[in-house]
Amino acid sequence: MISENLHKIQQEIQDSCALVSRNASDVCLTAVTKSVDTETTRVLLENGVRDCAENRVEKLLEKKAALKDYPDVRWHFIGNLQRRKVKSIINEIDFFHALDSIKLAQEIQKRAEHPINCFVEVNVSQEATKQGIFVEEVMAFIEALASFDKIRVVGLMTMAPLTASKDEQHQIFKELKRIQQQIADLHLTHAPCLETSMGMSNDFPIAIQEGATFIRVGTALFQ
Numbered sequence: 001m002i003s004e005n006l007h008k009i010q011q012e013i014q015d016s017c018a019l020v021s022r023n024a025s026d027v028c029l030t031a032v033t034k035s036v037d038t039e040t041t042r043v044l045l046e047n048g049v050r051d052c053a054e055n056r057v058e059k060l061l062e063k064k065a066a067l068k069d070y071p072d073v074r075w076h077f078i079g080n081l082q083r084r085k086v087k088s089i090i091n092e093i094d095f096f097h098a099l100d101s102i103k104l105a106q107e108i109q110k111r112a113e114h115p116i117n118c119f120v121e122v123n124v125s126q127e128a129t130k131q132g133i134f135v136e137e138v139m140a141f142i143e144a145l146a147s148f149d150k151i152r153v154v155g156l157m158t159m160a161p162l163t164a165s166k167d168e169q170h171q172i173f174k175e176l177k178r179i180q181q182q183i184a185d186l187h188l189t190h191a192p193c194l195e196t197s198m199g200m201s202n203d204f205p206i207a208i209q210e211g212a213t214f215i216r217v218g219t220a221l222f223q
């Protein structure tokens with residue numbers, strides 16, 4: 001049952017926070033609803049969830065419209081966003097978790113009506129198949145975004161490989177946190193970079209131990 005799954009996840013968030021003396025209210029549970037329909041998403045909202053993430057433009061727009069009786073939901077776009085679809089989605093979302101190229105930034109700059117909260121996606125594990133900017137390129141990328149007044153870098157996002165061991169998960173999330181802090185310390189106007197979007201169903205407790213402020217959880221909510 002969704003409400004039981006949700007309760008269990010919230011408990012795990014609290015336990016993980018307690019391990020490292022963090023406040024559970026500093027971790028935002030972002031429900032990844034890409035695999036479920038609108039009515040199942042509605043059940044989450046009825047149970048108090050207010051952050052929903054989708055990875056398909058059409059599905060996000062459809063759900064947002066169908067659930068507009070919950071106007072305080074924050075909609076997150078995760079995953080690859082094709083440039084030709086930026087126009088239809090960018091002013092409909094509260095967070096974009098996958099900024100990873102200047103070309104995409106240019107398109108967002110062109111289409112956005114206000115500054116968009118973006119996470120720069122970082123490929124910490126250097127997997128060839130993964131999206132995201134390599135660690136050594138992140139600083140230059142963030143600096144290059146300074147001229148885009150429609151892009152606000154709220155933080156960094158990463159995914160650990162599904163095959164990563166617990167040790168590797170710790171290392172990957174620790175590294176993202178380190179880079180995020182390094183950027184935050186620069187106090188850049190366009191890139192406050194105070195957040196880290198990391199941790200999914202299989203690794204969110206570890207991500208929280210390493211400082212995640214947004215976890216993106218799908219499967220564990222609906223199994």
Ligand SMILES: *Cc1c(COP(=O)(O)O)cnc(C)c1O
Nearest residue numbers: 032078079200201216217218219
């Ligand atoms: C699907 C997805 C998730 C959620 O993964 P689960 O393992 O179902 O929790 C998180 N982040 C991204 C980018 C995704 O595509």
